[in-house]
Amino acid sequence: MAGSRRGPRERMVFSAAQLIRRDGVGATGMRDVAAHAEAPRGSLQHYFPGGKEQLVNEAVAWAGRYAARRVARFLAGMAEPTPSGLFAAMVRQWTEEYETAGHLSGCPVAAATVDCASSAASTRQAAATAFATWARPVAEALTGMGVPADRAGSLATLMISALEGALIIARAEADPRALTTVVRELGPLLDAAVRKD
Amino acid sequence: MAGSRRGPRERMVFSAAQLIRRDGVGATGMRDVAAHAEAPRGSLQHYFPGGKEQLVNEAVAWAGRYAARRVARFLAGMAEPTPSGLFAAMVRQWTEEYETAGHLSGCPVAAATVDCASSAASTRQAAATAFATWARPVAEALTGMGVPADRAGSLATLMISALEGALIIARAEADPRALTTVVRELGPLLDAAVRKD
DNA sequence: AGCCGGTTATGACGGCGGTCATAGTAGCGG
């Protein structure tokens, strides 16, 4: 993985996001993160003097930026972009993971929200900005496809909501069916929002 | 609350669900559950010899049945039921909670999935059946409203997905906006699925 | 060489978690 080429700090943030999205925040220990990142345990307090909360917050922020980057890459790779195509591409990331890995992991931002929203205000805030970071390029892409500006933001929220919710159901069912279902049902609505002209 | 009239066992299951949906599974201790239920700590191992996993599983199952019961009550209270009306009623439960309590808690099934799907197989299974228990009456209601049978199940999945996802975003933002957004955007699609005749 | 800031290494500490063991109580049929 290209991650091992990065510095130890970024590796730990990356590993934290990976472990959190699989096991949740509570079940992810600092020692686990260091081990997974093949980083020295002593570096944790050096790079993250704010402790676990800081590490989690940075992992969440990293995930938000990563999701936004994915959206940009999807758009660049689509010849004739459509809202449903973008949504399908966003979801495909997880269905592909299921096909290759044989199981489904969740979204670190969702995990952090579920585990920390009521206890750690800073993490809740980090998750909110992560979602915003993710939704912004989606909404911009929609307007670029001809969706009226006043609906683009709402539809972006709907897309991410449906994705996150379906991901949870799919994990519970250990089956990506819910993901493909929301793509199939939501796609037409999204395309119908494109301004005809 | 009517809960104190029930037996201690059911009270503990109820309390577990409440604490889990607020703090997540990892951050919810057995002692906390007993204290919240005003039940003796010693009763935990008596009623739940399977330990925390059993308690969590029962809390998840209870939440699934509760959600299904809510759906039935919504339908009974609606003069002219429509898909969008049902969805709005399902979401309203949380927006109302925000208005009265001033903050948003999550869904215990989602929390259990996020925290346990990759570690406790029985809990993952319990969450899957809870979602199925919830989705079934929704799908049946949709068919009763004239939605073609082959789409009712898919739309029920989409409704629950959008609800769960929006709930996570709303919690992160500490604002129910995402919930109202998905109702507004998804409502028309749901109503459009009703067979015209 | 000597120093020094940025790192890594390691062990200890306090707290809390789930679980177990054991004893206690209350009710009740015999």
Place this chain on the structure above:
DNA sequence: CCGCTACTATGACCGCCGTCATAACCGGCT
């Protein structure tokens, strides 16, 4: 009164976790 079952009570055990303290490294600079 006995014995039995259902339930309650309490404390102890062990392990893990996040955090801190302390010391060692190590490259580069003077």
